[in-house]
Amino acid sequence: MIELLLDNKPAVLRENVAIKLTRENVYFNKTGSYTYDIELPMQCAENRAIFGSINRVDTVTEYRELHAVLRVDNKVLLDGKAVINQVTDSAVRVQLLGGNSEMNFYTKGAELYVDELDLGDWMHELSYQPEPQPAEKGTAFYRAVLDWIECVDIRFLNKPDSKDKSKAQNALEWWKKRWWTYDHSQGYDAYDNRGVAFPVINVNSSWNSYCDSGLLCNEIVMRMHGRDGNGNGYYFPEYRLEWENQEEKSDGTPQVCPSYMPMLCRTIRKVLSAVGYEIDLEGLKRLYTDNTLFRRIFIVTANNRVDIAKALPHWTVNEFLTQVERFLGIVVEVDEITKSCTLVNHQTWWSDTPLPIEDIVDEYTSEVEKEDTKDVSNGNIGFSMEDSEYHLSEDILGAATIDNRFTTFEQMQAYLRSGASANDKNKLFNVQGHQFILATVKDTNGNVTEYYFKEVNQFGALMRQPDKKDIDVELKIVPATTIMQNVPFVITSSYTQNGKTYYNERKVAEVPMPILAIEGPADVGEKILVRAADTVKTDLESLISGETTVDSASEVDKMYVAYVPESMTAIATEDLSCIGDYPVVQPCSDYEVKANSYGNKHISAHNFLTLQQLQDKETIGNTSFADGTVIDTTVKYCIKFISNEVLKPTRAFLIHGQRFACEKLEYNITAKGVSPLVTGYFYKLD
Numbered sequence: 001m002i003e004l005l006l007d008n009k010p011a012v013l014r015e016n017v018a019i020k021l022t023r024e025n026v027y028f029n030k031t032g033s034y035t036y037d038i039e040l041p042m043q044c045a046e047n048r049a050i051f052g053s054i055n056r057v058d059t060v061t062e063y064r065e066l067h068a069v070l071r072v073d074n075k076v077l078l079d080g081k082a083v084i085n086q087v088t089d090s091a092v093r094v095q096l097l098g099g100n101s102e103m104n105f106y107t108k109g110a111e112l113y114v115d116e117l118d119l120g121d122w123m124h125e126l127s128y129q130p131e132p133q134p135a136e137k138g139t140a141f142y143r144a145v146l147d148w149i150e151c152v153d154i155r156f157l158n159k160p161d162s163k164d165k166s167k168a169q170n171a172l173e174w175w176k177k178r179w180w181t182y183d184h185s186q187g188y189d190a191y192d193n194r195g196v197a198f199p200v201i202n203v204n205s206s207w208n209s210y211c212d213s214g215l216l217c218n219e220i221v222m223r224m225h226g227r228d229g230n231g232n233g234y235y236f237p238e239y240r241l242e243w244e245n246q247e248e249k250s251d252g253t254p255q256v257c258p259s260y261m262p263m264l265c266r267t268i269r270k271v272l273s274a275v276g277y278e279i280d281l282e283g284l285k286r287l288y289t290d291n292t293l294f295r296r297i298f299i300v301t302a303n304n305r306v307d308i309a310k311a312l313p314h315w316t317v318n319e320f321l322t323q324v325e326r327f328l329g330i331v332v333e334v335d336e337i338t339k340s341c342t343l344v345n346h347q348t349w350w351s352d353t354p355l356p357i358e359d360i361v362d363e364y365t366s367e368v369e370k371e372d373t374k375d376v377s378n379g380n381i382g383f384s385m386e387d388s389e390y391h392l393s394e395d396i397l398g399a400a401t402i403d404n405r406f407t408t409f410e411q412m413q414a415y416l417r418s419g420a421s422a423n424d425k426n427k428l429f430n431v432q433g434h435q436f437i438l439a440t441v442k443d444t445n446g447n448v449t450e451y452y453f454k455e456v457n458q459f460g461a462l463m464r465q466p467d468k469k470d471i472d473v474e475l476k477i478v479p480a481t482t483i484m485q486n487v488p489f490v491i492t493s494s495y496t497q498n499g500k501t502y503y504n505e506r507k508v509a510e511v512p513m514p515i516l517a518i519e520g521p522a523d524v525g526e527k528i529l530v531r532a533a534d535t536v537k538t539d540l541e542s543l544i545s546g547e548t549t550v551d552s553a554s555e556v557d558k559m560y561v562a563y564v565p566e567s568m569t570a571i572a573t574e575d576l577s578c579i580g581d582y583p584v585v586q587p588c589s590d591y592e593v594k595a596n597s598y599g600n601k602h603i604s605a606h607n608f609l610t611l612q613q614l615q616d617k618e619t620i621g622n623t624s625f626a627d628g629t630v631i632d633t634t635v636k637y638c639i640k641f642i643s644n645e646v647l648k649p650t651r652a653f654l655i656h657g658q659r660f661a662c663e664k665l666e667y668n669i670t671a672k673g674v675s676p677l678v679t680g681y682f683y684k685l686d
Contacts, residue, residue, distance in 0.1 A: 329624025
């Protein structure tokens with residue numbers, strides 16, 4: 001018996017109804033479960049109760065979708081949506097969509113863009129306020145900075161001119177705990193960090209006049225709080241109080257261009273929740289506990305915007321999830337009954353015990369002209385990045401000679417001590433998953449004084465098929481790089497004028513340190529950008545006066561990420577008169593091998609956002625793209641078999657003693673029920 005419920009109302013089918021139900025494997029396609037058109041006669045009162053007078057000429061036919069449940073012999077085969085495809089004077093034709101098909105239709109058909117979803121704003125994320133609070137002053141920028149002071153700026157625990165090291169240390173520990181500590185004991189929400197705000201430069205914007213490199217957001221200076229017994233200062237990372245050459249007096253308000261950086265895992269959850277889905281327990285484990293890398297990844301922004309959605313590119317929800325799947329090496333599988341999603345690792349997708357198929361009726365093969373290498377488990381994978389020393393161009397790679405003579409850093413040191421040769425400067429050395437060039441140090445006259453090995457191409461492509469030069473899978477979620485920026489050491493003093501306290505900052509030294517750099521949108525600066533749909537309500541007066549502007553879609557077709565480092569990095573002047581800890585974010589290794597030393601510059605990182613598989617490190621290459629099951633997509637097998645159950649195509653199948661991956665299963669449903677004759681399409685698993 002067939003039952004079709006539309007918006008919880010029973011629909012009447014034709015007596016000779018024949019429904020073809022297709023269940024596709026989301027590993028290959030994102031279409032999930034769907035049917036072809038089902039014709040519903042409008043002569044029936046039950047169907048008119050569902051559709052009204054939609055079939056009348058004088059009725060305006062509007063786009064509609066209905067909640068649909070297809071039940072056969074008391075078993076639910078599809079729970080999703082019904083889409084009206086055709087209306088005649090006598091019938092309505094609908095198509096049923098379930099699982100990933102339903103979600104894809106919803107996110108594609110409605111043209112939902114992630115940067116236009118209501119994901120909340122960073123002010124209330126950081127302060128844990130469930131609802132926006134009334135603003136004391138009118139502009140969104142003022143409210144943003146006010147909340148920034150209360151929620152992020154560590155100074156609110158400590159006076160800027162304090163000489164008490166213990167208070168400054170307590171403030172620093174609070175800050176580190178806020179950004180660095182993960183409490184696993186209270187469930188996923190308890191240690192699902194909301195976001196961070198590391199120093200970053202947007203090289204496409206030039207608002208900050210004192211910073212030649214671009215728009216500098218979340219800038220941190222090293223401020224002194226007390227001295228040791230030798231007179232050397234204790235310095236702590238805090239926000240500056242004055243711009244350089246600032247004419248106005250500083251009242252203690254941080255002079256910072258704030259840019260909130262939401263955590264990637266939390267953002268994935270918020271996007272799915274915004275379109276009606278939640279991640280199940282197994283999916284949460286994949287994000288948070290299967291490795292230590294994913295939960296520390298955050299989205300890098302430098303755009304001075306308020307709402308979380310504006311940290312995202314102008315992608316549809318479907319594009320966003322596709323890029324997340326590629327970057328994390330997962331498959332998002334939707335349960336149409338529970339409206340939940342699970343996230344399954346590509347490497348373990350086919351690890352279950354295969355389901356045997358024995359009662360085979362017919363089979364044939366069809367040759368596929370070209371192997372499908374769009375699968376992240378076997379194709380060549382590369383980041384969509386501009387060419388740089390981190391991501392070498394094809395021309396440079398083509399001109400280089402690959403050299404595999406070294407297997408350890410000690411062998412590289414022995415080579416340098418024995419006398420390096422300029423003849424090796426055309427070579428790219430592969431060592432333990434890293435690539436190096438032979439670099440030089442020169443004196444003022446241009447003479448070479450030292451040879452050393454410098455690491456390059458940290459974000460180079462993962463070439464699983466080296467005979468091919470093309471990239472099969474392009475990742476648009478890409479690591480942020482770093483550039484060197486001088487970090488000031490400052491001493492802050494205060495004075496009182498007309499009963500009000502003001503502050504002066506005096507720079508005593510500066511030390512170059514690496515900070516994050518991205519190619520963000522160019523249309524940002526002093527004015528904070530808002531949209532009419534912001535959680536913080538738009539102030540029309542400020543819009544008219546030019547204090548704020550309505551934002552347009554981002555022109556940057558990629559999303560930058562980095563990961564929260566495991567610890568702070570020591571920063572000091574050469575004479576060690578100024579020392580402290582600075583939050584360096586280094587998305588990749590940065591090795592230098594010299595004759596008598598080797599190591600990472602600036603930071604000793606545990607995790608890297610590189611596509612290569614590195615020993616004793618967690619990398620994107622190790623966690624997302626480690627070698628898994630290889631699927632031969634050059635030959636597709638169509639097999640008809642008998643089954644009294646409606647099977648899931650996501651399982652591996654055992655046919656003639658060999659393992660097969662199922663692309664899709666087709667079922668025919670009539671008034672008598674589900675036909676036991678199933679048509680399946682398969683590929684061999686290696």
